[in-house]
Amino acid sequence: MHIHAYEKLWLTLALVLILLLIGTVTYGAVGPGVAMVSDGQDPIDPEALDEDDRFAEPRVERVGENEYAAYVVAEQFQFRPDPIVVPENSRVTFYITSPDVIHGFEVVGTNANTMVIPGEVAEIAVEANEPREYGIVCNEYCGAAHHAMEGKLEVVPEDEYERMNDDGTDDGETDDTDDGETDDTDDGDDGTDQGGDGE
Numbered sequence: 001m002h003i004h005a006y007e008k009l010w011l012t013l014a015l016v017l018i019l020l021l022i023g024t025v026t027y028g029a030v031g032p033g034v035a036m037v038s039d040g041q042d043p044i045d046p047e048a049l050d051e052d053d054r055f056a057e058p059r060v061e062r063v064g065e066n067e068y069a070a071y072v073v074a075e076q077f078q079f080r081p082d083p084i085v086v087p088e089n090s091r092v093t094f095y096i097t098s099p100d101v102i103h104g105f106e107v108v109g110t111n112a113n114t115m116v117i118p119g120e121v122a123e124i125a126v127e128a129n130e131p132r133e134y135g136i137v138c139n140e141y142c143g144a145a146h147h148a149m150e151g152k153l154e155v156v157p158e159d160e161y162e163r164m165n166d167d168g169t170d171d172g173e174t175d176d177t178d179d180g181e182t183d184d185t186d187d188g189d190d191g192t193d194q195g196g197d198g199e
């Protein structure tokens with residue numbers, strides 16, 4: 001059977017296109033290191049984060065040589081701790097949970113991006129090589145101030161990190177934000193009740 005030269009050319013081109021298509025899809029799936037977020041962590045009681053070793057005090061912990069674990073609480077409308085500070089050339093594994101509603105946790109400029117679901121602990125890792133600052137944003141609508149919910153990941157030079165950890169045992173910083181939510185509204189009622197009895 002005779003096939004015209006142009007016919008052959010188009011057949012070849014079509015084949016190349018098909019291979020390119022398969023190639024790009026394969027690269028997209030494998031190349032940039034996209035992976036499903038691990039759901040291997042046990043469920044957690046979102047109303048009792050205070051009683052959980054990891055989240056009662058959100059913090060960064062050194063867990064190995066150049067390995068750090070960041071225990072992060074995402075809540076309306078902030079991330080704790082903020083900023084998250086780690087030294088350069090380290091691998092940071094984030095464990096993130098939420099006490100209230102679904103939030104997002106995206107480290108802008110990396111491929112770390114996960115949903116944060118009350119009752120679940122999301123786990124995601126970032127290689128922090130160069131000293132620089134990353135923004136952290138919430139990308140799930142979580143309420144009126146969703147757009148303002150942001151944090152920071154600060155990757156600092158090693159000597160600076162050591163200095164910070166030597167003189168500053170400032171870990172208590174986050175306590176300041178815990179007040180105020182419900183306590184203030186409890187007063188006031190008592191005073192008016194007594195007045196009514198006098199008639």
Ligand code: CUA
Nearest residue numbers: 138140142146
């Ligand atoms: Cu938290 Cu949007």
